[in-house]
Amino acid sequence: MRVSFDIGGTFTDLVLLDERTGRAWLGKCLTTYDDFSRAVEQGIRDVLDRAGATPADIDRAVAGATTLVTNALIERRGAKTALITTRGFGDTVDIGREWRYDLYDQQLRMPDPLVGADSRFEVTERLLADGTVLTPLDTDEVVAIAEQLRAQDVESVAVCLLHSYADPMHEEMVAKVLAEHLPGVPVTLSGHLVPVIREYERTVTTLANAYVRPVAGEHFAQIEQAIGRVGIDQTLMLMQSNGGVINTPGAREYPLRLLESGPAAGAIGAAHLGRRLGLDRLIAFDMGGTTAKICVIEGGEPAIHNGFEVGRVHRLKAGSGLPVIMPVVDMLEIGAGGGSIAELDALGLLKVGPHSAGSRPGPAGYGLGGDRPTVTDADIVLGYLDPDYFLGGQMALDVGASRKAMEEHLGAAFGDPLEAAAGIARVVDEHMALAMRVHATERGHDPRTFTMLAFGGAAPVHAARVARILGLSRVVVPSAAGVLSATGLLVAPPMVETSRTMLARLAHWSSPAATFDALVAQAAGELAEPIERVERFVDMRFVGQGFEIEVPVGADDGPAEYWDRFAAEYERIYAVRAQPDTPAEVVTWRVRVYGRFTRPELIRAAAEPAAETGQARIRPVWFPETGLTDAPVLRMRSMRPGEAVTGPAILQLPESTAVVGPGDRAELDEDGNLHILINLAGA
């Protein structure tokens, strides 16, 4: 049996899987912020109990995802960190890239650097762009710096020297001196963590890793102890942002690789479900309380993007956070969720988000003191959410409060609350559709050929309408939507990704075997288990350009193959066919090295309570095509697989509500997933 956990912001989810039968048991506990391992321990005990299993039945590594790394960075709860740079460049983190993310805001805010000026140290040394030494490292200076670091009680050190992507030798020498004079303090080297060009982003990334390293190490140790206390004699594997899992020694050294651990696990879970359903082109659509996330999955794999922005300080605006270079599942986050507040802006236009009522005071209809109209309030007024059966009946909704919020705040633009609610739903649905269309087309995909996988509290309410706007023909609401991330953890292989910048023009071809071999050797060391397969990639561009495209290459490919693969991908994405003689170059070399792994069969999130029965009720529900109309309200658990329901209809799920538009058809499959076929012809 295998067990996995996903420590999220609110809940810690668990899945126990018996791979002999494919049967799974799901668990959920409130996340315990004082010591995250308590919820993990409690959760594992619970699922074992319910399965009638013992700790000894767990015969594989325990896999986990955690939000700790992101939290520590956003809330600035990391270690006392110091930065060592090349002499003359201690201000790099203050200078940044010098651009404004908002052109018209004269008072925009910028993120504070992770270390203040008094914890930044410069050392005499210099490499040139090709890695040759211009000025040797002055090791005496490093010894002196070590003394100062000790005096400042520094807990973690980041080293980022210019051009260390070309050769990390000077950084390694700094680490050696520090190990001798400052034993026990972890040191993160940029040339090992992210050997890629552009010093500002590389420095921020290295600092971020150093900043979270001590607290992450402690966190992993606590989880290992918790697993031990339960009595499980297995190692811990952790989900990285790129969708592969890594052992704890690797995670301890490079905790930043776990930055988007939970969302990556979710994407892997979604991809796995897609494979099982025979769908290889998916748009995963996760809409929660404050934000929505969109991820494109093609060929059973989520796309990986080499960059991420942490902790945006200004209205979620791109550019207002810390840029981190790290392979992360390519996910778009939009500031619109169920709790997003709708308001009329200075122009009298209806705006939804990015301000959110959160869970406290929450939407007006929660009756917890909120009085601003939100997306959830619109869903209540339109009849999508059942006032008496919200969250499976755990919470009653106040329809009057939702209507009142519409009247008070949006009355100037809309005649009545229903019109206002319809306006909110339209703005949100169109916003989501637009974001998905842009996200997909920018990557060279036609969204109409994709299936939407909708999960998270608010996504199934809006998915069918968003799909219709996009011209998408099918929406799937997974049966175990609430634990998709924890499921992903069970099916993710051990994987280590390494890369480095080394400019190489195809015209001056020399075999890349040595470059790739060195990357594989580094990755193998971190993987610490036998290699099953190696994937090779290069980031390429035409000479003179500044943006690269990642292209998979074979070990035996020559320059002609490199050029052809790159030009084909370039044309697919930008619709530009390059002249055949256009010179091209490789910028970054990358490998992904996979450990041995058998993907378990995960058949059904079983052990559901007995199917509920009950007569369908009828409720007035609003749709753009019909206006207010009577629609049946069904509990999904009372439906039989293969039995179709034609919309308009409302299907109540344990954790959400699926809205089925007029003419759309909904049915359950054998695994309990809900499929909604969109009636595009009748649109």
Add this chain to the structure above:
Amino acid sequence: MTTWDAATLQIAWQRLISVADEMAAVLLRTAFSSVVRESNDLACAVLTADGKLLVEYGRSVPVFTGTVADTATAMVAQIGVENLRPGDVLATNDPWFGNTHLPDLTAVTPVFRNGEIIAYVASICHLSDIGGASEGAFAQDLYEEGFCLPPVKLVEQGVPNELVRRILARNVRVPVQVLGDVDALIAANALGVRRIVQMLDDDPGLDLAEAAEHICGATERAVRTSIRAIPDGRYCADIDLDGFEEPKTIMVTVEVTGDEIVVDYTGTSPQSRFGINSASPTLGYTRYGLACLLAPDVPNNEGARRAITIRVPAGSLLNPTKGAAVSANFPAHAIPAVLSRALLGPLPDRVAAAAGTPFWVIGLRGEAANGPFASLLCFNGGQGASRGQGGHPTLSTPSNVSNTPVEVIESSAPVLVESKRIVRGSGGKGRWAGGEGQEVILRSLHADPLDVIFLTERIDHPAPGLAGGGDGAPGRLQIDEADVAEPKGRTALQPGSRILLRTPGGGGYGFSEKENAR
């Protein structure tokens, strides 16, 4: 038929903005020019069927957003709207058709539906090179500045105009890159056309002209509401600059009457013999500066212009005669600051002290072992302070160009950046201090003398503070510890020689507490 309620208008507007944003993403990723990719020197826009600005890419360089519609309109008028066909792409870099300066190329593509033009999409980017002096300020007329392409069809009904391409390629130093930039503009516009056509396929009832009326009307109303809140009157200010052959002054009178504004630059210095004159950027930066002061939250479009009249005396620095050199039109960057100075009284919470503008430029050209190189490096000064917030150090204002990373600089040209530091204390003093500038020391590693051009400002005239705030520290430019005689000139940097540059600090805002106590 569309009912234009608060939701419908919002949806159509956002979708149009996303078209411009997507166009920019293609341009940014496929262009070859380093100023485009590292410094974001570009703009993309959707225009109405009569050539008015409808939406722009959110991070466009401000100067373009005020000029792109005029350039497009002038180009279409020159070629004749009756001569446009689906698949045509028009282009020009001619400042006398509203274009900023020769290195920027504006490309416009008509969007046809059912045989009619329903919109235009336009893109601008700074090319890798344009021959002649290119960016240098030292040229004395337009002909010396580089190659000028009058409005032409760059593509005719989908077929590239090979004659134009050959002529252009022969007149620039790096032809492959420049043609790559041209293709990037064409690709960005092609994407814009596809997106708008799809938008109408999805919603055939949508009338773009009607949408434009509502969109521009909403912006116009917001701008007029802001203007009405300013008491009627004449608000005057001036600001001094280093200039080239002599110092220059920009004078402005902002006259507010009801919900209308007239901006008049009478009293501004006469035009320069050198390339620091500003033609269309005057309009771009005036519109941008007023947008920041009047309606910072409102997306920019034609509607923002309706309440604003701009008068610029002919033959002045801000409206030079035809044929004048305009390549380094940097004085225009001081326009938002002078408008802030004028409107301090009525808008104390919105104005900002002058920034250490414009960004400084070092252009490096030469021949290395692996071919020719041409690097344009940008260095920003400090931001001006405003009430309630100090200026950020080294932040591009009012333009928006990023720096080039040191590692990228050294990978593309034979130079060594020895240090790049913030000049502590270089922001103007005050209740809220101005942002600090930076000091960069750059040494030539080239075996031969290196061809270097400089674009600098505020070495003699610092960025003034506002409302009692102090001036920022002035800039400084030296070679081997001696001040450079022509800080907007061209020089041959000897092997091993060092350039030291210090960008100016931004002005402070408000009297400091100590001064208040006095």
